[in-house]
Amino acid sequence: MAEVQYVHGYSPRETERLRDQANSLSALLHDTVRYARGRRVLEVACGTGAQTVFLAANSPEAHIVSADISPASLAQARQKVEAAGHRNVRFQVADLFDLPFDDASFDDLFVCFVLEHLPEPEKALRAVTRVLRPGGGITVIEGDHGSWYCHPHTELATRTVQCLIEVQARLGGDSFIGRRLYPLLAQAGFADVRVVPRMVYVDDSRPDLVEGFSKNTFIAMVEGVREQAIALGLMTASGWDKGIAEMYRAAEPGGTFCYTFFRGTATRP
């Protein structure tokens, strides 16, 4: 596939962030994702396997193939899945634009946090459809960084998130992909398209989400583009640091934090 830079990088902290994200959100994102015995499921661009462990756990009798273009990420994914004791996943180095599988050889596709990073998400959907059998299903899960807001609302905190959106855009991605899932799936030729928002709302009464989502997933993700944002002149270092501090303020008692993921399901006609 065309070289696509991953906006969040590949550092150990990023690996940890992906794990925290997956743990705190697994119930919300995976609650209806269940594949029956014998279903052949392809997880497209599994990365380091943050979602793979939940797929494997929730569909123990499905045959899952998790593919990624990066052998290093795939090695981490394999390690996670083996550590969790799952034996229903096979790993495969693969470019999603040129999948090494026969036409119509899968019953289901699972695509999570992938399209947001691609300059041509519709083209990606069309490419992976080839390996899905007619009548088979696709599940796509994406976030939408424009859906974030917090209390207290502040201009600088909002600007740090806009920096993430801008940096991702310069890498060819689309931070507003969640709200686009319905038209994307429809335009890629799928039928029975259904999109549901999966909103994360965090207040004092949900301390697990304060840590697992607000701080360790979302703010950590924004913090990850600090150097790029400052180097691009999008914000000054002091403005950035103040904005991040204000975002942490919204994760303190009395603050609230909102973000919405979108899950689309559809069928290949």
Place this chain on the structure above:
Amino acid sequence: MAEVQYVHGYSPRETERLRDQANSLSALLHDTVRYARGRRVLEVACGTGAQTVFLAANSPEAHIVSADISPASLAQARQKVEAAGHRNVRFQVADLFDLPFDDASFDDLFVCFVLEHLPEPEKALRAVTRVLRPGGGITVIEGDHGSWYCHPHTELATRTVQCLIEVQARLGGDSFIGRRLYPLLAQAGFADVRVVPRMVYVDDSRPDLVEGFSKNTFIAMVEGVREQAIALGLMTASGWDKGIAEMYRAAEPGGTFCYTFFRGTATRP
């Protein structure tokens, strides 16, 4: 109470907008709002009764008192409720900051789309608490205009919504009230505070919401501040009209539309 200007005005179109809003959203907002036989329920600032008809229908054996500071609005509310055939609502002209009811004379309070218009929402909550018996419950429903976004995302459409937020702020209101419900209820002394987001997500597959929410509720509400926004110099007339046209574009096939209401419940200790 201190004079508070109602940002949306009192025109016939506004009355119609409130009715469309209530119809398309009643299931989402009222789904768990049920009061048992004999419960004494006060609806605070019922306005023209857009929510009153659902309250009355969903809790037929409760004794509902719907109060508002405006006799004209109250007359419309009474007309709506009588036309719907409900006999469980009594109407009362009342200032919410000086309610003409005995201490602890209600089992439940219902407050919907009220706090967003008040300069001191916490003071309002404290004022109405007096008439709620200890152990009684409060339900507060508010929107959050900062939660709105659409696809295709455009700068001008976003700016028209920011005009609504700004005009409402100049009138002393807070368009970001939804995300504040949890701390507001906690700081006003309530216990067992629980807030749930009620998100409206609209795409081609939901034509009733395209009409009832996107166009006739939300865009209509934004359009209502056109003259004020232009008079205040927040946008030019041509920029405004282009922004509104782009917002209507998001209500066409291929577009999507998102907005989140928040519902808080709590108990008087």
